[in-house]
Amino acid sequence: MSTIKVAQIGLGPLGQKIVQYIAARQGIELVGAVDIDPSIKGLDLGSHCGLDPMQIPICESLAECLETATPDAIILTTVSTMEQVKPQIEEILKSGLPIVSTCEELAYPWDMAKDIAEQLDIAAKKAGVAVLGTGINPGFLMDALPGFLTAVCQTVTNVKVSRVQNAQFRRIPFQKKIGAGLDLDQFESLKASGRLRHVGLTESVQLIAASLGWKLTKTEDIITPVIADKEIKTDAMTIPVGFATGVDQIGRGWVGDEEKITLHFKAAVGEADSFDRVEIKGEPDIISTIAGGVNGDVATCAITINAVKQILRVQPGLKTMLDMPPLSCFE
Amino acid sequence: MSTIKVAQIGLGPLGQKIVQYIAARQGIELVGAVDIDPSIKGLDLGSHCGLDPMQIPICESLAECLETATPDAIILTTVSTMEQVKPQIEEILKSGLPIVSTCEELAYPWDMAKDIAEQLDIAAKKAGVAVLGTGINPGFLMDALPGFLTAVCQTVTNVKVSRVQNAQFRRIPFQKKIGAGLDLDQFESLKASGRLRHVGLTESVQLIAASLGWKLTKTEDIITPVIADKEIKTDAMTIPVGFATGVDQIGRGWVGDEEKITLHFKAAVGEADSFDRVEIKGEPDIISTIAGGVNGDVATCAITINAVKQILRVQPGLKTMLDMPPLSCFE
Structure with missing residues (x-):
């Protein structure tokens, strides 16, 4: 399998840790990063995350990021609610990119946010890619x-x-x-x-x-x-x-x-x-x-990264872990 | 979800137990049964499996079974090796039916029986249905x-x-x-x-x-x-x-x-x-x-039955548990 290229959107504590984890792995690499915080715009992603410089500037928008980067998928670690995540996912889908997100309510939105879930499902199918909410909890240990x-x-x-x-x-x-x-x-x-x-x-x-x-x-x-x-x-x-x-x-x-x-x-x-x-x-x-x-700090980063491999395999649409072939660690 | 209709092929001890288990469940029902043993041909499936009569005669061939029954899927519990299971799967695929089998070597045939696996994958895709080898072991606990x-x-x-x-x-x-x-x-x-x-x-x-x-x-x-x-x-x-x-x-x-x-x-x-x-x-x-x-006797029957729901959802081809959305019990 060729190396999977990802862009990280959201560079809070979790997003930074995911950057560190991806940098340490085979089979997956970072090609771009986005955060809305203007104070870190243009900084080197590696340096900002406590790593060696990566020659990847932190962008303020996905559009800016995609001017130079060509990711296979997006990791989105920004917000916890469906209301908040909806416009972010819609914007990413306009670029035709599949998404793995740690948004907690996205782990199973089909009861409490059914309308938004249906809209995102339609948007994902139209974009021809899959969208998944996962994480260690919700997303794995307790469901x-x-x-x-x-x-x-x-x-x-x-x-x-x-x-x-x-x-x-x-x-x-x-x-x-x-x-x-x-x-x-x-x-x-x-x-x-x-x-x-x-x-x-x-x-x-x-x-x-x-x-x-x-x-x-x-x-x-x-x-x-x-x-x-x-x-x-x-x-x-x-x-x-x-x-x-x-x-x-x-x-x-x-x-x-x-x-x-x-x-x-x-x-x-x-x-x-x-x-x-x-x-x-x-x-x-x-x-x-x-x-x-299970150590939640390590495992949340790991399962999010591990999900990227499978999000590239599945049919388009808004997915939950119930729709995905079993995730596993990969190299 | 409407009730899933299955035909059971193979009425050895495991096949009989699966018949008993399906009879006790909601959401799935038997509509036909096949065994090559001429001594049980024509017997009532229920009576033969220690249950009340089901008004389902045991047939000697799938062709005979399909003259009256219209299953959604086949459960195949006959043999353990790829060599033996190949002609059986090919025959079932001619009828365009998806298959869940307990054939042990089918649980992961892509190394040791790659040629046969490729042939069955092509045949399944041509038939437009999926084929899975599963069970408690191989198929779940140790893999x-x-x-x-x-x-x-x-x-x-x-x-x-x-x-x-x-x-x-x-x-x-x-x-x-x-x-x-x-x-x-x-x-x-x-x-x-x-x-x-x-x-x-x-x-x-x-x-x-x-x-x-x-x-x-x-x-x-x-x-x-x-x-x-x-x-x-x-x-x-x-x-x-x-x-x-x-x-x-x-x-x-x-x-x-x-x-x-x-x-x-x-x-x-x-x-x-x-x-x-x-x-x-x-x-x-x-x-x-x-x-x-995990009690292997109960669990082998259960996982085989539980796989039937998912085999109807996936894309055509020869699958392993790595290709399937997670199995679960269902009603």
Whole structure:
């Protein structure tokens, strides 16, 4: 296979990390980069991302980027909502380029943003290319992987997925992001601001339901603090008893009055264990556990890059992980 | 989705079980059945498979079956090798029907039976339908699933998969099939007869390599007895010290002088534990374990049935699990 050429749109922390990851790989290379921040316009992409210079200038628009670069595909890491991502995808599709995006709501937009999804599907087909929303979560651990594990089941009555992470040794910004060290009023304020929420849990519920052919009648997404029952010390903070150590988020999907899908996302300082677990009730029951859990920082970059190979193979249209041949690492 | 209509070709133990499983499901139904055994010709399919009568006569040929039945797809559970399955698939393709088969060598035929694979691919494209070889192993646990788990990896250096089963409480025919209770000469004779071998381990090695883009330079498939180090009693037998308790089979794949893929299949009476485990060395390392292991009898039927839904969606040609959107259970 010849080397895949990509342009990176969005150079926030995730976009920069993807640039670093692509630079370290065989089989895929960067040929362009775009960010709307005027303060980094014209800077060298490599230098800006902490690498050796790449002789690739950061452009302010895709049009400018495509004056010199000829990518096979676009990686888009900019926004989290369908409303925000729609005009960005439409602009890229005008250039006839396939897209892999980490936009969380794009991971399964067919319930909550059906109209926009249909419009993007039509636009992608017209452009003759495919568009995919993916990532580690949503996109894999709490939706596509559990769905794939049901392939060995004659019946499935319930799916439960748990992603539990001990944040004790994670980066301090991550500890702050999950509300560790806040008193419960502060936690509620952060929650009300929307910045505490793991975006995409309902999309994961809906992707699992779609894979099993279940028509959900209700979904739920509830956030509560994990509360310290003893004092906890980290390098960055001391958390008193009764303060938040992190966040507990539950996504649920019902068919009628039966809770069929339960997704449990918990990230807190001082958790006894980190793991990713899928529990399928059916024939047979399946309990599959990734010990230690999957490092989200590495894995989000990896799966986004790995998706680029497959986005070039599939028929045009707006895709989810349910439409894609299985992603894998490649060289 | 409307109910999928299938015809079952091959009514050995596996085919009969698939008939029972389809009969118990929504979303898929049997409309015909074929077996070459003249002694069961004309019998009612349901009655023959231990179910209520289905008013479906067992036919001796597909042509006879298609005089009255109009299936959407064929499930083919007859033979294990590409040489044997080729004329059967060619005959079915003449009727323009897509096929899901449990033929082990069909799970990844592109290395060891490339010529036949190419011929079948051409025939399937001409017929405008897709053909897939799948199953629990080969087809999922030791190949497609490990490949999919690498989706979260930036790099992969080695893949190891272990399928270990305690056969203590399995059916007596299964215990006999794995050589439990034989002395080592008898074990070697059974091995020499070819009946001890788990067919498809090399195909699994090759499917993983293909998913990662690795060009293997050598493969290996080695069978040894598991030997009792103390006397073991089961309902059916007493196994003395020094006799075989079961089989240990290792599949390996090298790139140059580096062993990159190691598949370990072990089924023995008195094994301490049953599990399915994938160990990926890379960035990040992934260790994923299904506690208790997956029951092969149930799962082989289930995944074959679950594949029928997806075989109707994909482009024409000879497919492997690497070409298919993710299978899942469906109603």
